[in-house]
Amino acid sequence: MTETAAIPPLAAASSPSVSIRGLRLAFGAVTVLQDLDLDIAEGEFLVLLGSSGCGKSTLLNCIAGLLEPTDGQIFIKGRNVTWLEPSERGIGMVFQSYALYPQMTVRGNLSFGLRNARVPREEIDRRVARAAEILQIGPLLDRKPGQLSGGQRQRVAIGRALVRDVDVFLFDEPLSNLDAKLRTDLRVELKRLHQSLGNTMIYVTHDQVEAMTLADRIAIMKGGRIMQLGTPDEIYNRPANRYVADFIGSPSMNFLEGQWEGGAFRGKDILLPIPARTGGTARPAILGIRPEHVMTGPLAETAPLRTEVIVDIVEPMGADTLVWGELGGKPFRIRMDGQARVRPGDRLPIGLDPARASLFDARTEERL
Amino acid sequence: MRLTASLLGATALCAATAAHAIDFEVSHWWTSGGEANAVAKIAEAWEATGNTWVDGAIAGSGDTARPIMISRILGGDPMDAFQFNHGRQAEEMIQAGLLLDLTDVAEEQGWRDIVNPPSLLDACTYEGRIYCAPINIHSWQWMWLNNSVYEELGLPVPTNWDEFVDTADEVRAAGKVPLAMGGQSWQSQGAFSVMAVALAGRDAWMAVYGDKNAEVAAGPEFARVFEAAAAARELSRGSNVQDWNQATNMVITGEAAAQIMGDWAQGEFAMAGMVAGEDYTCLPGLGVNALISTGGDAFYFPRQDDPEVTAAQKQFAAMLLSPEVQVSFNLAKGSLPVRGDVDLAAANDCMRKGLEILAQGNTIPDGNMLLTPDTTQQLNDLISEFWATDMSAADAQARFAEIIASAD
């Protein structure tokens, strides 16, 4: 009993806001979350990123208390909340479909949680007014959700979490139902909100742009496991495995198959010396290079490795141009400057920088 | 003298309980015009004693009323009295001790001596105790004919079944239905039974219905009955009605010439202002065998804990057999009184015929006393199917014999 109640032993320098220990969730024979451990620091913005079905929303629901884990524990502010009701956990949650109560006014929506907690009337009014001011929804307070636009609805949904004055904000793909322009605007607002409030926020998304722009740290999930937990920079530049490397970045990373031995990667048509991060023997390996890290033009001349790509398709995108070619018998993508003039059939000289490449074990797919 | 004594007894009972007037709920299915009129006579007499009559009438014959009555009794909130065809229907409730024992009332009132025929009281008796109060005698064995139909055709009104069959073609030719028959199964079965008594004779009928003798049921006497019934079903083609009194109404209005129906049909003729012997003719035993069955209605009393209610129930039972009620009720209902010592001065032609037959002792028990409801239901199903289809007389007889063989 005392064991389960103890403060998590992994406590870092600053005590974590949310701690997850050995979390497992199974529906019958299907395991959705497997033995997760995660610490989220006070005031941190953590993004759970992954494709659909990876367990990210499930994890969020477990933290919220909407799903009861099969095993393991969850601590919020050092308190074991594993079997507490969602409302007792000090969390606020924002949903993809906004989940506003259609028959209540905006004011009613914002104050519902407070009324349930029997907060005094004046206090409710004060907090609603404050949230409305922060989110600039003051004029909408007496409307019904049906009369609001998508962006306004999502603000109200955020406001609903805001008024409750919680420790942790949970976001379940809050921007997915909005159109692209609005999504960008609200993203910025969310970031600003986080900066001004300083609350811990856990944010689920499948959109890597959102993840990269918002997160202090990103947890990339797959099959109920966390594949990598790190800052956006780490995730982007030092993916822990091939899955993460492939998942992050658009267009996604180029992969070349080959052999790693003696401090160099040897693939078809290429040989790239790479400083060994791990010792060990020679083994089959995969070299990953992001399209934007491929050097072209004059820069290519200076690169440690130079080769050529035959251009297949050119996709001009304004700011940059995406070139599809072939290297070592595999499709190879290169992101070039928007002004680049390339035509299909061209032989394009390129350069590769081992410092910006990632190397993975072909068998385990882990980073070498 | 005895009459006076019993009257005094009844009055004494009245006096004893009048102080505590109670709401007395009576369930019955007497809802047609003549029936309601008759039941009103009982209610009047009852309310005259200072008690209140709560009417629990449910239309739609016993099949609708029965689940209600049994549910009420099973549910422990019974009515105070309910109408049942006396016979074997209530046996089980008596066995289960759900019904009030009326033996003391019966002895005090001398029912054993006044009820005629005594078989009526036998039907109320179970292991020597009396559980119901018979109220009237109904007999099935009647054929009703509209005189004007025959007068219009210039024919004499038939005096027996054979004459009726002989003239049927002419009736049909005049666009009228010779024999009215409602669609409910009990009607065709009843008519069949009437024909059986009349055509096969008392002994054969008793052998089949009383002794459940399947050989007789398959024998030549009943073969004749089935042949006659086959003929009768042809005569009834075109009577597209369901209820018995709609069929009676066809006779009253002259749409049909005749109907085989129990004496309760008389109430309908009376309500229509027709006079027996002048406007319509009745032939007991189809004019062949002047026998009548002595079925009838009786009241049963669910056992209740409240002694006041029990007293009222006994008071009610006594009242039912009082001469006044017997006369007024039976005149309205068209049935015969259960006691032979009352004077039905107002009785009409048909009732007199019935009383005469009764006095001569030419009676047979009612089918309900001899057969279980289960067997009756099977017979109903068979005869109504026979009546509505072209089933051959021989096939029908074979199935009839089977049912009789398995009857208990």
Added chain:
Amino acid sequence: MAVTDQAAASPVRGASAAPLRRPMRLFRNLSAKIATLPMILTATVIFVGCTGWTVVHSFTSSRLLPRLDFVGLDQYDRLWSTPKWYVAIQNLAVFGVLSLIFSLVIGFVLAALLDRKVRGEDVFRTIFLYPFALSFVVTGLVWQWLLNPELGIQGVVRDLGWTSFTFDPLYNRDLVIYGLLIAALWQGTGLVMCIMLAGLRSVDDEIWKAARVDGIPTWKTYTHVIIPMMRPVFVTALVLIASGIVKVYDLVVAMTQGGPGGASEVPAKYVMDAMFGAQNLGQGFAASTMMLLSVVIILIPWAYLEFGGRRRG
């Protein structure tokens, strides 16, 4: 000790301190369990309990009153040697199949017609639906009268001069079941139509656009695209119609009382006749057990498919 320390040390916001172990399974969702108690009691005590009571008593010789003197399978022997029972199940089969087909077809066609942006849709819909507000007794009464040979449709047509016209299903043994069907459809198709209409409305408009672009004829769009998409709607309609069919009793009693000559007997009426007419409860219970058995055989696989595998979340 740890409990109180923990609770004191942490900034508890909620009313209660954190429970430190998994709550007992029985007490999870306690409110939900308490709230569903009436349903659970109905399901167990009434539907299972009373049905069990009935099944048990079907092996007894109960007559007027339920009694526990067992007679084995006697009641079933008797049941399966009674011609009326065969007529009843045969009628139910014919009536059931026909009314299922006609209800679904008519209901769907009416819904499809109304779904074509008809002017006065509300009026039509109300007209088709109103009979559902009337009981079977009333329905039976009205149609009994409309089908009365002298006063009803037949009589009227004959009065118009077509003297050989015959339409008297209620007095014809071979047609009586269709007479019942006419009335039953009149009463019940409105609801089916309503359900179908709701189903059609839930179909995405883009499906229609796609079908139009692909040049698929309207009827084919219905048969190949729309109807398969409406599976849950058909299931609901099916359950509603089927449960009505099995229980059909009032209508028969009101219209024909099983006649002419037992030609329109149905199992539910057989049960009622046995229980209350013949005062043979055991026989009635045996017949109802057979009815129940067939329902269960049909429904259990469906219920399993429908509710067994799925889970929310």
Added chain:
Amino acid sequence: MDGPRGPRPRRILSRGNIMLYGTLIVVAIYYLLPLWVMVMTSLKGMPEIRMGNIFAPPVEITFEPWVKAWAEACTGLNCDGLSRGFWNSVRILVPSVALSIAVASVSGYALSMWRFRGSETFFAILLIGAFIPYQVMLYPIVILLREIGLYGSLWGLVIVHTIFGMPINTLLFRNWFAAIPEELFKAARVDGAGFWGIFLRVLVPMSLPIFTVSAIIQVTGIWNDFLFGVVYTTPANYPMTVQLNNIVNSVQGVKEYNVNMAATLLTGLVPLIVYFASGKLFVRGIAAGAVKG
């Protein structure tokens, strides 16, 4: 029949339109015919009914059948027509509808949002129960009601109506609530609403259509009930249908079709009014209650 759905310029008298409206009108006549006959017959005198065409409007309009059906027709000894049972029916109807809807809606809510081990099994039993002829359960329920001391009381009848209305109404509510976005339910939980809070403050206010459907089904069923009304109560509480049955089934000489029809219409009036008044809500409710599953 040709031409796809959707707004498209169509000539008013196109072949398709004629067939469409023609079919609808013919079918509408089939549905209206009985009502027409009922109304017309109830306004005729008996002689006219005997002579005339049942479809023809009355030559001489009389309201006597209505008066008789309402205030004069006899049930046994009580000759006060349907009026006798009307208020009884209302007294049975109101608590029965209220309780059955309350129970069914809560059950449907729990089944769709708070599933627990076995809840689906109970529901499946309930649905199978919908197929059991209720005559079968007549006696066992009598015994049950006796044991809990409610036999013969109004509340006993209310419970019986609640029980037999439960399968279909629970199904409807369950489907309706299942169609409500789960996130709304989650949001309410995060907002601290419990089982009842979510139900009463979030779901009920947005569920008017399904409550309408359920109310209509229950009003119709309970108002039209005859069997339970007589089996589980005493004459003091007999509903209006008992009088209707008595008027319709006890023939006083001739069948008074006009009185029968007037009585029928009078009895059907309450459910009919509820129908007409509910309008589109019914279809909307049916849509959500039936389409999802």
